[in-house]
Amino acid sequence: MKHRAVLTLIYSAGLRISEAIHLKVYDLDVERGTIHVRQAKGRKDRYTxxxxxxxxxLEQYIRIEKPENWLFPGGTEGRxxxxxxxxxxxxKAVQKAGxxxxxTVHTLRHSFATHLLEAGTDIRYIQELLGHASSKTTEIYTHVSIRGIRRIQSPLDRI
Known part of the structure; x- marks a missing residue:
């Protein structure tokens, strides 16, 4: 349950593996639908x-496992x-899925950004969610898909 929850959260929020590891239970804001990512890359806080x-x-996982401090506690007490x-x-999940x-786990972050871009989300919002200082980083990160290119209509065709 814990493993499924952490992988789901990484993809659904576009988290880096280190960010997911360091989440605390109180970083989840259910009412606002946000996660407070503290001291992410560049020692910056952000919301996703x-x-x-x-x-x-996560609700099922929390009810069953009852994490107290770390959202995803490790095998060593307090870590x-x-x-x-x-x-x-x-x-193992990749192997099992064939x-x-x-x-890699980071592929989930790439997929998050790519899927948002393909759904029409403005790249500036994606940049903010990923915590990138530069839009150039986000542009490289969210490689443009063929599906996205096919949706673009030439200005000539609109005349």
Whole structure:
């Protein structure tokens, strides 16, 4: 349950693995539908999305596991889950799903950004959600998909 919850949250919020590891229970704001990411890359705080679907899973996980401090506690008392544990769980999930393409936990973050872009979300919002200082980083990060290009209509065709 914990492993499924952490992977779901990483994808649904576009989190880095280190950000997911360091989440505390009180960082979830259900009413606002946000997650407070503290001291992310560059030692900056930011807010990102708390998906309703992800929260339903987290709610079950919290009810069963009852985490007190860290949202995803590790095997050592008082410590959060390790990056290696999450990576290992992800590798097993990829293998079990029969995915042949190379993928890492960070692929979930890329997918979050790409899927938002494909759905028409303004790149400036995606930049904010990912915590990028520069839009150039976000543009590289969210490689443009063929599907997105196909939706663009030439100005000539509009005349």
């Amino acid at each position: 999305l708390l998906s309703q679907t992800a929260y339903k899973l 959060p889950i390790t990056a290696r544990t999450i990576q290992h769980v992800f590798e 995915i042949q393409k190379p993928a």
